Amino acid sequence: MSGDVAIVARGLTKRYASGGASLTVLDDVDFNARRGEITLVMGPSGSGKSTLVAVLSGLLRPDSGTVNALGTDLWRQRPEAIDRFRMDHCGFIFQGFNLFPALTALDQVAQVLTFAGRPRGEARRRAAEALEEVGLTPRLSLRPAE
Known part of the structure; x- marks a missing residue:
């Protein structure tokens, strides 16, 4: 395991007002x-x-503090660079389901790969392989409600 620091955040403050x-x-x-x-x-x-x-992932700007991610001050970057950082280096497991109701299981996974710049055919092939690895091949064409 490497001892290199990937993310250093200091003095993060975030308030919500209503x-x-x-x-x-x-x-x-x-x-x-x-x-x-x-x-x-x-x-x-x-x-x-x-x-x-x-x-830490660039989804929400803090009210104060800094986030240095992979050697770069994240919040001094252009929005496109922050989006690219998140796409290339962050993964999330949400508490609730965040699936598109109209898309099949295959399309849900392929969509992420397409956003990451993979050609459509490659994205679908890799998505099918990933879903097969976790035993979901019988459900490739099903939508979340199914």
Whole structure:
């Protein structure tokens, strides 16, 4: 395993406001993750885990603080560069289902590969292989509701 730091975040603060109320979800949070290691973010419901991951991956801009990802100050990048960073280096497992109701299982997976720049045929082939690996071949043509 490599000891290289992949993500260094310092002083992250994120507040949500609604009407006259404000809720601080991240309050001066520091975070490090090293290349080649698995890093888990754990805590009770409402403790800011999802907000932290969203800030570290470029989905949500913090109110203050810095995120250095792979040697680059993430929040000083253009939106396209942040999107590319997320596409190339981040993966998410969401609590709830985030599937497109009109797409089949094969299309759901192939869509991500297409966004990553793979040609449509290659994306579909690789998606089918990935779904086969997890035992979903019989469900390739089914939609989420099915």
